[in-house]
Amino acid sequence: MRYINNMRKMKKYLLWFANENIEFRRPEIDSLLALMNIKMKFLQEPQNSEPFWIVQFESEDDVKKLAERSVSLKMCLELWAYAETTTKLHDILKSYQKSFYESHIATEQSFKIKVETFCKHFTQKEKVEKIEQFNYLPVEGTVKLKDPDVCLQYIEYYGTIPTKVPDEPYYVFFGKWITDGLRQLIQTLSLKSRKFIGNTSMDPELSLLMANQAQIKNGDMVLDPFVGSGSLLIAAAQFGGYVIGTDINYLMLHGKTKPSRIKQKVREINESIKANMEQYKIGHRYLDVLVNDFSCSFWRDDVKFDAIITDPPYGIREATERVGTEKENYIVSEEHLSTHIPSKVEYGISRIYGDLISFSLKHLKLGGRLVCWFPIFRETYTEDGLPSHPCLKLVANSEQVLSKLTSRRLLTFEKIEEPTPGSKINIQNILDFREKYFETREETRSEKRIREAELRNQNRIKYLNKK
Ligand SMILES: C[S@@+](CC[C@H](N)C(=O)[O-])C[C@H]1O[C@@H](n2cnc3c(N)ncnc32)[C@H](O)[C@@H]1O
Structure with missing residues (x-):
């Protein structure tokens, strides 16, 4: 009444x-x-x-x-x-x-x-x-x-x-x-005037939408495990989150990758995620960024986050790699340990999302949200092809169309229960986006030129051999 x-x-x-x-x-x-x-x-x-x-x-x-x-x-x-x-x-x-x-x-x-x-x-x-x-x-x-x-x-x-x-x-x-x-904040956070950006920096409108999907509030602890240039941390910090990120790419986290702006030849000395935070006067919300391969988690079991927001690699504009080797029983000798740079192997998309779901089940607070992008082929997409677990409720799923064939979906999961030991994560139907993308993609003009030049070369060699 x-x-x-x-x-x-x-x-x-x-x-x-x-x-x-x-x-x-x-x-x-x-x-x-x-x-x-x-x-x-x-x-x-x-x-x-x-x-x-x-x-x-x-x-x-x-x-x-x-x-x-x-x-x-x-x-x-x-x-x-x-x-x-x-x-x-x-x-x-x-x-x-x-x-x-x-x-x-x-x-x-x-x-x-x-x-x-x-x-x-x-x-x-x-x-x-x-x-x-x-x-x-x-x-x-x-x-x-x-x-x-x-x-x-x-x-x-x-x-x-x-x-x-x-x-x-x-x-x-x-x-x-x-x-x-x-909407004014979208202009304020524009990538055009941001101190440090990378090739895959997320635009401010989508970053802010993600932070809202994650329901970030004052004092929340927020993680982006594939942090790149940290765009999502900026959005989360705007709404009061204390932010932390990890990424496998040392050069990116140290602001030493090739500049992404066409006219810029070299990076400025202090380009970094922290410098961006200071540019927007939210430096006090920045905890740190750490170099880490997400497939080998280094967090203590009892660390809990209020929200995880992330854009994992799809293997198109950046590599999908994890530390590993194809060699069996590979051991690095004691003398080489200090200078050893680990080799990397392919980090398949279903494994990435399996790890993300498993990490969220363990490290999200109850009621906390995981907000992540997921690439799909539009024609064959069904909800069955998404990663899932009974303790993570899919509360929103919105499409951003990328091309005639592909799009990415912003998935919002809410942790509704603590998982029971041994409960299974469903990643069986995840399509290998990267493989299908390169299979179906139309050849660019420069790739066509290279392929035709190679063919001409091979034919010339065949011709010379016959002679
Ligand atoms: C799509 S980008 C993220 C872009 C980011 N949202 C931004 O605004 O710049 C994906 C990131 O995942 C990182 N990455 C790839 N494999 C990884 C791994 N095994 N562990 C952690 N990070 C990884 C890449 O280096 C890249 O920076």
């Missing part, structure tokens, strides 16, 4: 989302609502193709808390009215009592009306004409175009297909602007 009463008290809001990474929108908001214990109710079932949701929250504080963390969310309005035509919208707004407006805008507050049109361009003059249609609003404060106390917003939505824009909008909305989402 109390819940029903609370629902009645709930206000109506319009959440407006960025029109990208659409599949990640719902999982991100669900993760944040659960993390912050916020109740949200849909007033209209959301459609993937539409960048807005019409919802209810118990308080404006809840909306603001959600928006402060959401990367998918562009902005949020307290929704006063919405309709399928402009005439209907104006009728609804005209039908409200004066007391409605007085309770939403105080007489002494300055205001402005802003017009936004989605998927159709209008000139400033046309926008002013649209604003003038709201002259009947019984709002008493003064109009102030720069920094008003209240910003009222009118939105016309013409769909998302630029080649199929209708004459009249599909929907129109009117309300009071409440807050923007966290």
